[in-house]
Amino acid sequence: MKFVCMKCETYMNFEKVEKPGEGSLGVFFGCPSCGARFTMVTNPGETQMVSSLGVQLGGRTAAAEPFEMTRSGLRGEGPGQAEMANYLKEHYGDKPVSTTATESSEKKSGCPFSAVVAQMGLGSSSEAGATLSEFVWSPDALDRLEKTPSFVRPMVKGTIEAYARKQGYTKITLQVMDDSKNTPAGIPWAAAAEKRLENIPDFIRPMARKEIERIALERGAPQITEAIMEEAKTKFMNFM
Amino acid sequence: MSQDLKDILGRLKYTDDAKVVQQITEQMKAVKNRMAGIRHKFVVMSGKGGVGKSMTTVNLALAFARQGDQVGVLDVDLNGPCVPKMLGMRGRRFAMTADGAMPPVGPLGVKVGSMDFFLEELAPVQWKGPMDLSPVWLGLTEMNVIREFIADIVWGKLDYLLTDLPPGAAADKPPVIAGFIPDLDGAIVVTTPSEIASDVVQKSIAYARDLGIKVLGIVENMSQYLCPHCGVESELFDGDTEALCQALDLPLLGRIPFDRTLARSFDKGMPLLDGDYATLKRYDEIVTRIKALVDYKKIMARQL
Numbered sequence: 001m002k003f004v005c006m007k008c009e010t011y012m013n014f015e016k017v018e019k020p021g022e023g024s025l026g027v028f029f030g031c032p033s034c035g036a037r038f039t040m041v042t043n044p045g046e047t048q049m050v051s052s053l054g055v056q057l058g059g060r061t062a063a064a065e066p067f068e069m070t071r072s073g074l075r076g077e078g079p080g081q082a083e084m085a086n087y088l089k090e091h092y093g094d095k096p097v098s099t100t101a102t103e104s105s106e107k108k109s110g111c112p113f114s115a116v117v118a119q120m121g122l123g124s125s126s127e128a129g130a131t132l133s134e135f136v137w138s139p140d141a142l143d144r145l146e147k148t149p150s151f152v153r154p155m156v157k158g159t160i161e162a163y164a165r166k167q168g169y170t171k172i173t174l175q176v177m178d179d180s181k182n183t184p185a186g187i188p189w190a191a192a193a194e195k196r197l198e199n200i201p202d203f204i205r206p207m208a209r210k211e212i213e214r215i216a217l218e219r220g221a222p223q224i225t226e227a228i229m230e231e232a233k234t235k236f237m238n239f240m
Numbered sequence: 241m242s243q244d245l246k247d248i249l250g251r252l253k254y255t256d257d258a259k260v261v262q263q264i265t266e267q268m269k270a271v272k273n274r275m276a277g278i279r280h281k282f283v284v285m286s287g288k289g290g291v292g293k294s295m296t297t298v299n300l301a302l303a304f305a306r307q308g309d310q311v312g313v314l315d316v317d318l319n320g321p322c323v324p325k326m327l328g329m330r331g332r333r334f335a336m337t338a339d340g341a342m343p344p345v346g347p348l349g350v351k352v353g354s355m356d357f358f359l360e361e362l363a364p365v366q367w368k369g370p371m372d373l374s375p376v377w378l379g380l381t382e383m384n385v386i387r388e389f390i391a392d393i394v395w396g397k398l399d400y401l402l403t404d405l406p407p408g409a410a411a412d413k414p415p416v417i418a419g420f421i422p423d424l425d426g427a428i429v430v431t432t433p434s435e436i437a438s439d440v441v442q443k444s445i446a447y448a449r450d451l452g453i454k455v456l457g458i459v460e461n462m463s464q465y466l467c468p469h470c471g472v473e474s475e476l477f478d479g480d481t482e483a484l485c486q487a488l489d490l491p492l493l494g495r496i497p498f499d500r501t502l503a504r505s506f507d508k509g510m511p512l513l514d515g516d517y518a519t520l521k522r523y524d525e526i527v528t529r530i531k532a533l534v535d536y537k538k539i540m541a542r543q544l
Contacts, residue, residue, distance in 0.1 A: 002254065009248045014257040023370070027258075045377075048369045052381040054267060054388070059259035066341040066392040067334070067358075070385045074358055075366040149480050150435075152487040155442045159487075181489070199543045203491065203529050204536050208544070229544060236541035 003040075008033035017057045023047055027057055135161055136171045144177060187213050189224040196229050270391040272422045274340070278312070278398045280534055282456070283418045286430040287444030288437040289407035292461040294322050295506060296430045296496070297404040298350075300530070303523040305348035306515045309399035312343065315354035316386050316417060317406040319365050324356040328509035333357050340394040347513055353393045355385075386417055402428075414444065418453050425534050426456035428493065433460060433479035445488055456493070456533050458485055459526060463495035466519070473497055491533070494526035 003012040012029040015037070020026045023044030030037045042050070050057065054069050065071075137145070148156050163180035164172055189197075193212075200208045212232045216224050219231075256262055275281065284297040297313060304311045315323035324330050327346040334341035334357050343351040355365060371377035395401065403421065405414040418424060427448055431441040445455055460481040464473035476498060485492045499519040505512040515524060532539060 001258075004245070004248060004252070006244075006248075009251070011252055011255065013255075044370045045374075048371045049377055049380070052371075052377060052384055053260075053264070054384045055260050055263040057258045057260065060263065066336050067388050069381075070355075070358065070388050073367050073369075073381065073385070075368050075372075148487065149483045152438070152442070152484055155446070156487050196544065200539065201532055201543075204532050204539065206491075207536060208540060211540075233541060233544040236537045236544070239537045239541065 003029050003038075005031035005034065005036060007031075007036070014058060025050070025057070133157075133161065135164055135169070138171065138173045141172045141174050141177055144174065187216055187222075187224060190226065192226050193224045193229050196226065267387060267391065271387065271420065274391050274393070274395070275422050277396055278401045280399065280425045281401045281403070281421050281423065282425055282530070283403045283405050283414075283421065283427045284430060285405040285414050285418070285427050285444060285448070286407060286437075287440035287442075288431065291430050291432045291437050293407065293430045294326060294404050295503070296428070296459055296461055297402050298323055298326050298506070298511070299520070299523040300428070300527055301350050301400070301402050302348055302511070302513060303520070303527040304400050305350050306513075306524065307527060310349070310397060312351040312353070312395050312398045312401045314389060314393070314401060314403040315352065315356070316389055316403055318355045318382055318385060320406065321354045321356035321359075323352055323404060324354050325509055326506040327352060327511060330356070330361065330509065334393070337394070340392050342394050347511060351395060351398070353389055383416070387420060390420055408444070416451070418448065419451055424453065426454040428456055428530070429458045430461050431458060431481060431484070432462045433477040433481050435477070435479045438479055438481070438484050442484070442488065445490075455490055456530060457491040459493045460495040462498040464497040466497040466499045468500050491529070493529050494522055496522055
């Protein structure tokens with residue numbers, strides 16, 4: 001946060017922080033040109049908001065203690081906060097600030113965000129429309145989608161449609177489904193390359209296969225050969 | 241006036257004379273420095289509560305330790321910390337030093353950081369001040385408390401640090417917390433075969449990936465019920481975690497049965513540690529797979 005002296009058209013300098021009362025901060029600023037000064041005074045809530053950032057305005061004069069904020073903030077640890085509680089009672093009665101605001105909005109609508117949701121047209125009337133797909137699914141693609149377990153189907157559908165959207169497709173076919181998995185199906189493996197892949201432990205072999213196929217795809221190679229394998233190995237050696 | 245202000249601001253150079261930006265930068269540096277001695281960092285997460293995230297975290301940590309690794313567990317479930325209780329460490333405290341907070345050491349030398357070390361038994365986490373019930377302030381405070389957990393604990397040299405995240409899915413904190421940890425190796429996701437759990441877990445994975453967090457794989461917990469009398473395993477749910485893994489293009493790291501004997505030992509704070517125990521062997525296998533995943537590039541370079 002910065003303050004501008006509109007008369008001199010310059011930023012005011014931060015000068016110092018004082019504590020005029022428990023839970024309150026007075027932050028002093030001065031204009032370097034005309035010398036005008038003013039003080040911003042925070043209430044306990046605002047003070048606590050600033051302290052929860054774990055910073056001290058004006059910088060630290062001593063290094064932070066371990067778990068400084070945690071230890072000073074937990075109830076039952078550190079000095080009492082009676083004056084803050086008094087301030088709260090004085091200004092808001094027995095109810096904390098946050099619940100007062102929430103309760104009043106809940107009474108009106110049942111949900112504090114419902115008015116915003118309605119304004120944005122995201123309410124229940126538009127929910128049915130949200131499930132409609134913007135894509136045309138070919139019958140065989142739809143058939144394959146329906147064969148996936150019901151609880152993963154939305155995720156699978158979403159992934160494929162996101163890929164199709166990115167590619168500018170309007171129709172989802174089996175080919176689009178395959179391509180969305182980023183598995184360049186159809187790249188043949190030479191027997192020697194396939195044999196060499198067996199050197200990789202079972203558990204990470206599918207990842208290795210995919211990575212090598214990706215390299216082949218980038219090179220436009222029609223087949224996974226030992227040369228491609230060697231290139232993959234060199235690539236990984238460079239990471240070591 | 242607004243045009244005037246825009247012109248004025250355009251001519252002025254911002255200075256951080258309240259030193260707020262400087263302090264936040266220093267906080268980030270402190271996190272990075274503190275994490276520098278840790279070879280691999282994982283978060284254990286799940287969108288769903290009650291799937292056994294903490295049980296998985298501590299058992300993976302113990303499995304790493306059984307394989308001779310130096311391990312730390314960071315329990316950042318601030319409001320429901322249970323790692324100390326599971327490891328028989330209730331009532332222990334951090335030792336505060338000039339260098340930072342020294343974490344208590346549990347079974348097999350596992351170092352543990354947890355909010356529980358600040359709390360009396362059965363005491364909830366409650367904050368002081370007029371904003372203590374403000375959701376906005378609570379969110380900000382909890383994030384900074386977690387930042388302190390990451391920056392202030394003196395882990396020393398560790399091979400693996402596992403962070404047990406609180407439950408939560410999309411618009412929630414866990415993936416954001418994971419973003420605090422520099423050079424994170426990835427997330428280990430825990431689910432049960434329950435379709436309800438799988439639904440929520442998918443959301444948390446999608447959200448984590450959206451934030452650029454690498455998901456290493458899925459652990460299926462409570463796969464079967466292991467009868468303590470006859471040893472027969474029975475299915476607890478009808479879900480299909482393998483199909484979930486396939487759909488998400490993730491490896492299934494392993495399946496852990498619900499083992500009453502093991503669960504009770506952690507419940508009582510007297511964890512079973514014997515590496516020959518059948519269920520613990522499954523955790524050992526998962527750890528071996530995790531090591532293969534993080535060393536994937538090295539394995540490829542050496543063995544391809």
